[in-house]
Amino acid sequence: MVDVLRATDLCGLVDGALDALRAHRDEINAMNVFPVPDGDTGTNMLLTMQAVKEAIGASDHHEMSSVCQAMARGSLMGARGNSGVVLSQIIKGVTEVIGDLETVGVPEMARALTRGSEVAYRAVMKPVEGTILTVVREASEEGERARESSASVEEWLAQVINRAREALERTPDLLPVLKEAGVVDAGGRGLVAIFEGALARLTGEDLGHVEEAAISVAQVREQAEDYRYEAQFMLHCKDSKAERFRETLQEFGGSVLVVGGDKLYRVHVHTDQLGRVFEEASAIGRISDVEISDLKLQAEEAGSRPAASGKSTGIVAVAVGEGIKTILQSMGVDLIVDGGQSMNPSTAEMLDAINSLPQDHVLLIPNNKNIIPAAEQTRELTEKEVAVIPAVSITEGFAAMVAYDPRCGWQENKERMAQALRNVKTGAVTTAVRDSKCRLGKIKKGTYIGLFRGEIVSAADDLQGAAEDLLQKMIEDGDEIASVIAGEGASGKDHGPLVAMLEKKGLEVEVIDGGQPVYHYIFGVE
Secondary structure (H helix, E strand, C coil): CCCCECHHHHHHHHHHHHHHHHHHHHHHHHCCCCCCCCCCHHHHHHHHHHHHHHHHCCCCCCCHHHHHHHHHHHHHHHCCHHHHHHHHHHHHHHHHHHCCCCCECHHHHHHHHHHHHHHHHHHECCCCCCCHHHHHHHHHHHHHHCCCCCCCHHHHHHHHHHHHHHHHHCHHHHCHHHHHHCCCCHHHHHHHHHHHHHHHHHHCCCHHHHHHCCCCCCCCCCCCCCCCEEEEEEEEECHHHHHHHHHHHCCCEEEEEEEEECCEEEEEEEECCHHHHHHHHHHHEEEEEEEEEEHHHHHHHCCCCCCCCCCCEEEEEEECCHHHHHHHHHHCCCEEEECECCECCCHHHHHHHHHHCCCCEEEEECCCHHHHHHHHHHHHCCCCEEEECCCCCHHHHHHHHHHCCCCCCHHHHHHHHHHHHCCCEEEEEEECCCCEEECCEEECCCCEEEEECCEEEEEECCHHHHHHHHHHHHCCCCCCEEEEEECHHHCCCCCHHHHHHHHHCCCEEEEEECCCCCCCEEEEEC
């Protein structure tokens, strides 16, 4: 019987929660129909809790205040997706109550869970019942009711779990989309798993017994919101500006969360207006840790996990843009991790993709210079043999896949693909987001700029002019092939003049509707 919890016990509860989320991740992912239509609620909650564990690792495990500070900070910085952000707010509320105590008993735990529910509800601009919010609220209500009758923390938590399970079972009655899909709320199921894992750690019960009580679900995913992108980032700004920014985001999308404090906030939004979101955020502070997901593409691909195949080598690539992803898959890529410029995926995301493949040998193609270090870390975190093909652009990624031969072994393909990268030159056209200076002179915000070999080599008020000038700088004698990858900013544009210019120089031209954000055009020349 546990009468009180100390700092070391709290660390154990985090470990128990992690074990439970690992055990139920796939089950929770399969439930994901609302409010985040990306099929990754279980993964997002697991990664958020892993960030808590990592933060605790650097704290003093004998000081409750130190452990609680690490938990709150770790969950905020590591929060993934809507469910992860809400979970971080529950953790924040809990740690606010117990952080100044040396020991924590049932009365304190009851107050802490109530505070966690309050902070989570406050963080969501438009709280929706039938979600994780309902489950935590009802669980906290039971926690308050049971505080006087519970003889131990285990007894109290067991009663909280029973109420949480009942609340979870009722979520389809509150959200029609859940009832139609025949599932309960994914975030709520994740929270129940966290409670179950914590109790198992307290009682010494094998987690397998918890798994036997898992709720059966249908393998269903649905699109719940008609927004194209999910954007997440950290915003460093004055606290007085954060609330107004939260209200501003409501104009651009849904599933809005702006949580945090002390000049550091995690932002989450579903939107069709990425540019406006980042423009408004940049106007009030500094942005970091940006992650962007294509929700519509994820919805289309939902349920398409890789099956075992005769291939001896699996291939994972990082990419963004529907057209780009489609081409990579047609060339033989098994799994694609969302990411690219300004939206670098974590090591954990790439590792998850690697481990989900049936093959023991995997080729990983980052397609971005900034992603390579995180990609390299995966090699030490899996029992599989992973080779990172150091492609720094999508054009190099395409070249690597052209060189890939499924008849060859892992080592030979690794060498062939790495060699192919050396033959590609890459340039890109984007829009200047602020006034600046370069070797060309002053660049005004909104100017189209061409990037090549780490420098701005062209600038113009029109997209066509910046693109043509960039290509003139890239092309050399002996070049034979050019790829023109059109992004969102070039959608509907006439690419004919660019193609004509390249063909006039004797190059064979391929035009690809990549659909990528940020870069209006990406050019590859070989």
